[in-house]
Amino acid sequence: MKTIFVVEDEHDIASVLVDYLRAAGFEPRHFADGEAALQAALTAPPALLLLDLMLPGRSGLEVLREIRQRSGVPVVMLTARVDEVDRLLGLELGADDYICKPFSPREVVARVKAVLRRMGDEGAAPPSRLQVEEASRSALLDGHRLHLTPKEFALLATMSARPGRIYSRAQLLELVYPDALEANERTLDSHIKNLRRKLATAVPGHDWIRSVYGVGFSFEPH
Numbered sequence: 242m243k244t245i246f247v248v249e250d251e252h253d254i255a256s257v258l259v260d261y262l263r264a265a266g267f268e269p270r271h272f273a274d275g276e277a278a279l280q281a282a283l284t285a286p287p288a289l290l291l292l293d294l295m296l297p298g299r300s301g302l303e304v305l306r307e308i309r310q311r312s313g314v315p316v317v318m319l320t321a322r323v324d325e326v327d328r329l330l331g332l333e334l335g336a337d338d339y340i341c342k343p344f345s346p347r348e349v350v351a352r353v354k355a356v357l358r359r360m361g362d363e364g365a366a367p368p369s370r371l372q373v374e375e376a377s378r379s380a381l382l383d384g385h386r387l388h389l390t391p392k393e394f395a396l397l398a399t400m401s402a403r404p405g406r407i408y409s410r411a412q413l414l415e416l417v418y419p420d421a422l423e424a425n426e427r428t429l430d431s432h433i434k435n436l437r438r439k440l441a442t443a444v445p446g447h448d449w450i451r452s453v454y455g456v457g458f459s460f461e462p463h
């Protein structure tokens with residue numbers, strides 16, 4: 242059974258999450274403060290941490306930062322603040338996913354499963370349908386060559402390197418326009434739109450790029 246740490250000082254929220262996780266076949270373990278969770282996670286790493294941002298004592302951010310320095314355990318952040326999401330997912334902190342409060346426990350369980358799926362069973366994962374070759378800047382989807390502009394290629398190569406991971410608009414803008422001042426989110430959205438269209442033309446019937454409202458995008462291979 243996979244152990245999931247639920248690090249949340251609000252007992253009502255924590256106990257609902259614990260119940261749902263247990264019903265889904267996980268072994269949840271509740272911590273009301275960050276320090277205890279951190280020590281436990283470093284001693285005997287769980288399969289995943291659900292980590293609330295606002296905690297007494299050491300904040301969720303501090304715990305996340307320390308875990309990232311010392312362990313590769315997947316972390317899903319719980320936050321009431323959408324404005325924090327960019328930093329949480331950014332390279333400095335590197336949370337694997339986030340969930341905004343208020344949330345439904347069902348959604349939390351689904352996200353936990355999704356993160357575990359893309360982290361864990363890499364050996365068992367089906368062969369990738371997308372082949373990206375950096376050197377020649379070529380991309381094949383199910384054997385169909387994609388005719389991409391350099392910026393579309395950069396976006397696809399980055400997002401597909403970590404399928405399912407959410408990239409914020411700011412991260413992607415930084416990638417395609419590292420030093421341009423005039424680049425804006427609308428420009429990025431139009432590159433994404435074109436990329437989407439090309440992917441859908443090559444292999445229809447699947448939404449390859451997921452939009453995450455107010456945050457950014459992820460590449461979804463399945």
Ligand code: CA
Nearest residue numbers: 250251293295
């Ligand atoms: Ca809290």
